Amino acid sequence: MNSSLILSITTFVYGLAGFLYISAWIFRKPLPGKLALWTTILGVMGNLAGFILRWVESYGAGFGRIPLSNLYESLVFYAMTIVVIYLFIEYRHKNRTLGAFVLPMGFLCLAYASLSPDMGVQIRPLMPALKSNWLSVHVMTCFVGYAAFALAFAFGIMFLIKERGGKGNLIHALPKLDTIDELIHQMVMLGFLFLTMGIVTGAVWANSAWGRYWGWDPKETWSLITWFVYATLLHARLMRGWQGKRIAFLSILGFGAVIFTYFGVNLLPGLHSYGS
Amino acid sequence: MKTNSRPSGLAGHVWDVFVSVKLTVATLTLLAFTSIFGTLIPQNQHPADYVNTYGESFFRFFNVFDLFNMYNSWWYRLLILTLAINILTCSLNRLSPTLKMVFKRKPAFKRLSIHGAVDCERSARALRTVVENSLSQTFKKIHVQEDEKGFSAFAEKGAWTRLGFYGIHLSIIVLLFGALLGSIYGIDGHVNVPEGESAGTIRLRNSGAPVPLDFKIQCDAFNITYYKTGSVKEFRSSLVILDKGNAVLKKDIIVNDPLKYKGYTIYQSSYGSLKAKTQKLNFTNRATGEKVQKELTRGTPISFPDGSGELILKKVADNQTLMGQEVGQAYVCEISQDGAAPSEVILPTRFPSYDKMRKGAWILSVAQQEKRFYTGLAVKKDPGVWLVYAGFIMLIAGCFISFFMSHQKMVIGVKETPTGTHVTVSGASTRNRIGMKKRVKEVTAIFNPKEYS
Numbered sequence: 001m002n003s004s005l006i007l008s009i010t011t012f013v014y015g016l017a018g019f020l021y022i023s024a025w026i027f028r029k030p031l032p033g034k035l036a037l038w039t040t041i042l043g044v045m046g047n048l049a050g051f052i053l054r055w056v057e058s059y060g061a062g063f064g065r066i067p068l069s070n071l072y073e074s075l076v077f078y079a080m081t082i083v084v085i086y087l088f089i090e091y092r093h094k095n096r097t098l099g100a101f102v103l104p105m106g107f108l109c110l111a112y113a114s115l116s117p118d119m120g121v122q123i124r125p126l127m128p129a130l131k132s133n134w135l136s137v138h139v140m141t142c143f144v145g146y147a148a149f150a151l152a153f154a155f156g157i158m159f160l161i162k163e164r165g166g167k168g169n170l171i172h173a174l175p176k177l178d179t180i181d182e183l184i185h186q187m188v189m190l191g192f193l194f195l196t197m198g199i200v201t202g203a204v205w206a207n208s209a210w211g212r213y214w215g216w217d218p219k220e221t222w223s224l225i226t227w228f229v230y231a232t233l234l235h236a237r238l239m240r241g242w243q244g245k246r247i248a249f250l251s252i253l254g255f256g257a258v259i260f261t262y263f264g265v266n267l268l269p270g271l272h273s274y275g276s
Numbered sequence: 277m278k279t280n281s282r283p284s285g286l287a288g289h290v291w292d293v294f295v296s297v298k299l300t301v302a303t304l305t306l307l308a309f310t311s312i313f314g315t316l317i318p319q320n321q322h323p324a325d326y327v328n329t330y331g332e333s334f335f336r337f338f339n340v341f342d343l344f345n346m347y348n349s350w351w352y353r354l355l356i357l358t359l360a361i362n363i364l365t366c367s368l369n370r371l372s373p374t375l376k377m378v379f380k381r382k383p384a385f386k387r388l389s390i391h392g393a394v395d396c397e398r399s400a401r402a403l404r405t406v407v408e409n410s411l412s413q414t415f416k417k418i419h420v421q422e423d424e425k426g427f428s429a430f431a432e433k434g435a436w437t438r439l440g441f442y443g444i445h446l447s448i449i450v451l452l453f454g455a456l457l458g459s460i461y462g463i464d465g466h467v468n469v470p471e472g473e474s475a476g477t478i479r480l481r482n483s484g485a486p487v488p489l490d491f492k493i494q495c496d497a498f499n500i501t502y503y504k505t506g507s508v509k510e511f512r513s514s515l516v517i518l519d520k521g522n523a524v525l526k527k528d529i530i531v532n533d534p535l536k537y538k539g540y541t542i543y544q545s546s547y548g549s550l551k552a553k554t555q556k557l558n559f560t561n562r563a564t565g566e567k568v569q570k571e572l573t574r575g576t577p578i579s580f581p582d583g584s585g586e587l588i589l590k591k592v593a594d595n596q597t598l599m600g601q602e603v604g605q606a607y608v609c610e611i612s613q614d615g616a617a618p619s620e621v622i623l624p625t626r627f628p629s630y631d632k633m634r635k636g637a638w639i640l641s642v643a644q645q646e647k648r649f650y651t652g653l654a655v656k657k658d659p660g661v662w663l664v665y666a667g668f669i670m671l672i673a674g675c676f677i678s679f680f681m682s683h684q685k686m687v688i689g690v691k692e693t694p695t696g697t698h699v700t701v702s703g704a705s706t707r708n709r710i711g712m713k714k715r716v717k718e719v720t721a722i723f724n725p726k727e728y729s
C-alpha cells in the first residue's frame with residue numbers, strides 16, 4: 001500500500017460522494033444525503049492518510065520533507081482543504097445541496113493529480129532554494145486561500161442558478177439567495193485572509209533566499225492580480241446595488257484568476273523562478 | 277459617514293471623489309487588468325529582442341506605454357498613488373466617528389437596526405433580571421437606565437475591532453512607504469569571490485557601477501553537495517568578514533540562510549569554476565618511468581627534461597575534437613625534437629594517457645589541477661524592509677480583525693402597559709448580521725415563549 005494508491009482510491013471515493021450528493025439533491029431523499037456525508041468523511045480520511053504516508057515515504061527515500069513542493073502534492077493538499085472546509089460548512093448550515101457543487105471539484109482536483117500522465121508522482125528531494133520553513137507555510141496558506149475561493153466560486157454558480165431558476169423543486173431545495181450571498185462573502189473573506197498570508201509568507205521567503213521580497217515575476221504578479229480582484233469584490237459589496245448577482249459573477253471571475261495563477265502561469269514566458 | 281473633514285467648493289468635489297469606494301473599485305479593477313500585460317510581455321529585455329518578437333511598429337507602440345518595464349512606469353505608479361491617496365482621505369474621513377465609537381463609549385439606548393418586539397404579561401420589575409441574564413450571555417458589562425415607565429438596558433462588545441479597518445488600510449501605506457525607501461536608499465549588488473580570496477567592492481546589479489564596502493568579504497571555501505539522485509542538495513560558502521583587517525564574523529551561508537553585517541545582507545546567489553591560473557605539464561619517461569612536472573606559459577618554449585627537444589603551448593582549446601569525438605578541454609602544443617620538423621600534439625586534459633599513442637620517448641599529459649570555485653554573492657541593503665514587514669503584520673492582523681471579529685450592540689427596552697409590559701429587543705453587528713438576527717429572535721422569544729416557539 002503506498003500513498004499514490006491510497007490517493008487514487010480516494011479519488012473514486014470523492015467521485016462517489018459527489019454522485020451521492022447530486023442524487024440527494026435531485027431525489028430529495030435523506031438516505032443518499034447521509035450516505036454522501038459518510039462517504040465524504042471516508043474520503044477526507046483517505047486523503048489525509050495519503051498525504052501523511054507520502055510524508056513518511058519521503059523519509060524512506062532518505063530526505064524527509066513535507067509533501068508540498070510540486071503540482072501533484074499541491075493538488076492532493078488542495079483537494080483535502082476544499083473538502084474539509086466544505087464539511088465545516090455543511091455542519092454549520094445543514095444544507096447538503098452545497099455538496100453537489102463542491103464534491104465534484106474535490107474529485108476533479110484529485111483525478112487530475114492521479115490520472116494525468118505528466119504529473120510528478122515520484123518523490124523528489126528539494127532543491128536548495130526550496131529548503132525553507134517559509135515554503136511550507138507559504139504553500140499551505142496559499143492553498144487554504146485557493147480552496148476558500150473554490151467554494152466561493154461554487155456558491156457563485158449556485159447563486160446564479162437559484163437566481164434565474166424559477167420555482168422548480170430542484171431550485172427550491174437550494175438555500176435562500178441571501179444565505180448563498182452571505183456564504184460567498186464568508187468564503188471570500190476567508191480566502192482573502194489566507195491569500196494575503198500566502199503572498200506575505202512568499203515575500204518573506206523570497207527575501208530570505210534572494211534578498212528581495214517582490215520581483216514582479218509572473219506567478220507573483222498573478223497572485224497580486226487575484227488579490228486585486230477579490231479586494232475589488234469586497235469593496236464592490238459596499239457600493240449600493242452591488243450585492244447578489246454581480247458579486248456572484250465577481251466570485252466566478254476571481255476564481256478564474258486563481259486558476260490562472262495556479263496552472264496558467266506555466267504557459268507564460270518566464271517561470272516562477274524556483275531556484276536558479 | 278459624513279464628517280467635517282470635507283472642504284468646501286471645488287476642493288470638496290475632489291474630496292468626494294477621493295473618499296469614495298467607487299474610486300477604490302475603479303482603481304483596483306484597473307490595477308488588476310493592466311497588471312496582466314506585464315505577465316504576457318516579458319519585462320526588461322533587450323530592445324532588439326522585442327523588435328524581433330513584435331516587429332518595429334508594435335515595439336514603438338508598446339514602448340510609448342512603457343510596457344517593457346511597466347511596473348515601474350509612470351502610469352502604473354500613478355494608479356498606485358491614486359490608491360494611496362484614496363486610502364488616506366478615506367481613513368481621514370472616518371477617523372473622528374471611529375475614534376468616538378471606540379473610545380467614547382457612552383451607552384446609547386436608541387433602538388438598533390435589527391429589532392423585534394413583543395408584549396409580555398410580567399411586570400417591568402420582574403423582567404429586570406431576565407433582561408440582564410439574557411444580555412450577560414453575550415456581554416460582560418450591562419448599562420441600565422430607568423425611567424418612570426420602565427427601563428432600557430444597553431450592552432456592547434468589540435468596539436475596538438473597528439480599528440481593523442485602519443490596520444488593513446494604513447498597512448498598504450506603510451508597505452508602499454517601505455518599498456519607496458528601499459528603492460531610493462537600497463543597494464542591490466553582486467560580487468564573485470574566488471575560494472581563498474577576499475573582495476571589498478561590489479557591483480550594482482542595474483548599472484554595473486562599483487561600490488566600495490567598508491569591510492571585506494573573504495571566502496574560505498565553497499562546496500556543493502548532492503543527493504543520491506544526482507540533483508543538488510546544498511550550496512555552501514564559508515565566509516569571513518574582515519573589518520580593518522580583523523576577522524570579525526565567520527559564517528557558512530546557504531541559499532536560505534544569509535549573513536548580515538553592518539546593514540548589508542549577503543546571500544548565496546550563484547557560483548562558478550575558475551580557469552586555472554597556470555598550466556602544468558607532466559613528462560613521463562617511457563623507458564624509466566621518471567616523472568617531471570613543468571610549468572607552461574602560452575608562446576614561451578620550454579625544454580624537455582633531458583634537453584632532447586622543445587615544446588611550445590600554442591593554445592588551450594575549450595572543446596577539442598579528436599577523431600570525430602569531442603573531448604573537452606585540450607592543450608594544443610608544438611614540439612620540435614633533434615632537428616626534426618616541428619609537429620603538433622594535442623593533449624586532452626581529461627585523458628592523460630592519450631599521448632602514449634604518439635610513441636615518443638616522453639609521454640606528455642596535462643597535470644590535473646585542483647578545481648577552484650568562486651562563490652557568487654548577492655550583497656544587499658534595504659532600509660525599508662522593516663517597514664514592509666510591519667505593513668505585512670498590520671495587514672494580516674487587520675484582515676483577521678475585520679473578517680472574524682465584530683462590534684456588537686444590543687438594546688432591550690421594557691415599557692409598562694395596562695396589561696403588563698411591551699418589550700423591544702434590538703441589535704447591531706458590523707459583521708455576521710445573520711447571527712445577530714438569530715440572537716435578537718432568541719432573546720425576543722424569552723419574553724413570550726408561546727408566540728415564538
Ligand code: HEM
Pocket residue numbers: 189192231234235238294295296297300359362363366367441444445448675678679
Ligand atoms: C489595496 C487597497 C485596499 C485593500 C487591500 C482593502 C482591503 C479591504 C478589506 C479587506 C476590507 C474589509 C471588507 C469587508 O469587511 O468585507 C475593506 C473594507 C473597506 N475598505 Fe478597503 N481596501 C483597500 C483600499 C481601500 C480604499 C482606497 C478605500 C477608500 C475609499 C477603502 C475603503 C474601505 C471601506 C469604506 C471599507 C468598509 C469598512 C467597514 O465595513 O468598516 N478601501 N478594505
